Amino acid sequence: MSLLQIDQLCYQPKRPWYKLAGDDGFQLGPVSFSLEKGETISIIGENSCGKSLLAKLIVGAETPTAGRILLNGQTLENNHKTQRASNVRMVFRHSAHALNPSLSIGQMLDEPLRLNTALSAKGRSEKIFKTLKLVGLMADHFYFYKHMLSDGQQQRVALARALILDPQVIVADEPFAALDPSVRSQTVNLLLKLQKELGLAFIFISHNLGIVRHMSDRTIVMHDGQIVEMNLTQTLFLDPQHSASKQLIHAHNALLSLQ
């Protein structure tokens, strides 16, 4: 049984009143794939092909019009927010920017624990200190505020927020886009280390095909709301089949040859 199974997932945005009849606009799906424990799947594709929308459907931030998502064989219902919030967590493109500047890091990490667990105040503090250590921060950072941290440390806090409920799946939408190259490679290595230690599975969305190739076991190519190719990452990069995959990978190779 797969850890996560995406089964015929579809999303059709509601048509605004001013759109003409017959103009169906963007539609996502049907999309199906499965993710195994400890696996990393990357999703690549041109702008506006539906990658972020698919991520939002998987974490429950949007409701699909059809299809289902199963975690360990159990359907994730949209009305069971707690179950999904704990097991499938998201790191956004600008997660670090979204950290609340008026809360200390400890208060920020306490929030998901208060909302989703029955832990006592002492139990929550212990969990926060453990998670800070896990992402390479110090116990003292509990008392820090966002403005006292570097970009890389802020990204670690965003990661700690995603990890604090012991999820099985992390969905990361361009988590490195806002980071400079040295912080980016530190964060990539941290994610790989955490995956090994915790057996986490990742769904990773990125335009950075170098990182995709480095991090992922399998890669999905999306085009116009559909999955057009899915393969082992190394196979896909060596021998892309669909025209959309060829375009992305040839552009990546051309960029590499210039460096």
Ligand SMILES: Nc1ncnc2c1ncn2[C@@H]1O[C@H](COP(=O)(O)OP(=O)(O)OP(=O)(O)O)[C@@H](O)[C@H]1O
């Ligand atoms: N919540 C939503 N409701 C309706 N339509 C949406 C929603 N989110 C995204 N869309 C539409 O879905 C399409 C795909 O957008 P999405 O953000 O998923 O693309 P993307 O592949 O992540 O692009 P990029 O790489 O540029 O971030 C766009 O036409 C967008 O307007």
